[in-house]
Amino acid sequence: MKLGLNLGYWQRNADDATDAVLAAERLGYDSVWTAEAYGSDAFTPLAWYGARTSRIKLGTSVVQLSARTPVATAMTAMTLDHLTGGRLLLGVGASGPQVVEGWYGRPFAKPLARTREYVDIMRQVWRREAPVTSDGPHYPLPLPGELGKPLKLITHPLRPDIPVYLGAEGPKNVALAAEIGQGWLPLFAFPSKIEEMYGAALADRGPDFEIAAMVMVVISDDVRSALDGVKMMLTLYIGGMGAKHRNFHADIIGRMGYAEAAEHIQALYLAGRRDEAFKAIPDELADGISLVGPPGRIKERLELWHKSPVTSLLVMGPRDEDSLRTVRDLVLS
Template sequence: MKASVGLNRYAIEDWEEATEFALGAEKLGVDSLWSAEAWAHDGATPLAYLIAKTSTLKFGSGIFQVGTRTPSLVAMTAMTLDSMSGGRFILGLGTSGPQVIEGWHGIPFRKPVTHTREIIDICRRIFNGETLAYDGEFWGLPLSTERGGTGLGKALRSGAPVCPELPIYVASLGPKNLFMTGAFADGWLGTSFLPEAAETFLGPMREGAESVGRTLESVDIAVGGTVRFTEDIEQAAEALKPSMAFQIGAMGSKTQNFYADAYRRQGWADEVSKIQ
């Protein structure tokens, strides 16, 4: 088992402190550090800053939000960070949700699993140095006249060094997205996860992996959690309630909240209803 840590998921107010945090993690032998993006700092720039300060620590985007960047820009950013770090970057993708994607970015939130799958496919082609020609539901490259283009687009190949081994992880919660993760991703970024109900997540991923001739063991499982050092367990649990209530009650609506649904599937439906 490897240990990883995360930066503040909402906003980094002290960059000196963030640097000390990364250097301390590296000194302790932590495997990787992850940077999130919601509606404050973007997920890539902090990683570039900290990559320049470190030498062995891996860095991951946890996550780049699907739909906020073109697939080619996702690939370009990932390849740049991978080159800057000497191969220490992990590309993490996630769908986010309509409240952020439509509320903050003004982009329609639809068919997130299909959208994620297409971005993975396009990124892998770019990482492999292929000339990019793609015809999907969301993305057509080059953009054809049928899709509203001028017809002048050219099929291009990245000028950056190829990086076919650059890993792609997916943060998925729902059964369909978990299935897709098992079939196509190198790793899973787990959240809203309780070990007692692990099969709620691992089952669909196992099915996805087996559908393409893989095993679940081929998917790196990276599950996050909050760590507190205390002798007062009840006080520690009490301190977690506001953030969990925000996730379950505010990171979505009553009709669509992926976090709340994940807890329901794990057997906490009554508690979720009370929070919402």
């Protein structure tokens, strides 16, 4: 199993994680990942860390489709990949209607079709086999009319096949990742339930297909406090990260077997009763998607991940070198 460090969103100058990234590289971590929602972008911090490292792979988890046109994402990815010696892992995702329509002012409809079209255009850009064209309804190129013409990328990419990972939660989107992507980035993964939930969707994945699961890690002798930290995160995602009638995070928790709990948590959160929503998160759920407690307990829980189809653990939480070393030793030993 490979090991990555997921830094999440960059928030402020004090959130410069260069020391953690350098430590992760020294310790043999395979990758480091950044994210975006409606604050910092994913590419800028990744370029910052890429300029200070030489080996560790650089992943976006994830770049939102509606934030940029396909060719804009392809250009940025090509540039960053070139400057860092071919280390980019490009994670992309449709996000959700709350962000897509509320922040970017773009329609959310048909996310799977948009994703397929988006990825196809990016690959056309990188391959430079011909001027880029697309007759799809979402990103027509060139725009119908008399002024536009098909164009070819001026710069030759370092790699014409930059790996594309999809951030996906629904079974159809996961199946799309297995069909057109080099990897899948699950936000919440319950290792013992992945096959049950997504076995059919992943059936046609290739032998080198990566499943890079994000997992919150808290090394602590106080298991109760560590679990509460995971529950705080789940409270926000289940309760508030999505529209009332379309919250993909709540949906995935439902597919894990906690549908009634997810509905109750969201209702409490949206009613302003956030303390009650937090208390309604089942401990079993928080424990199942995370790795918390003293090292011995985490080692024991890791067995479930090693038995799952996950190929990379992208750990969220540890930043100091001692903790990163402990995680490294637990995961890779």
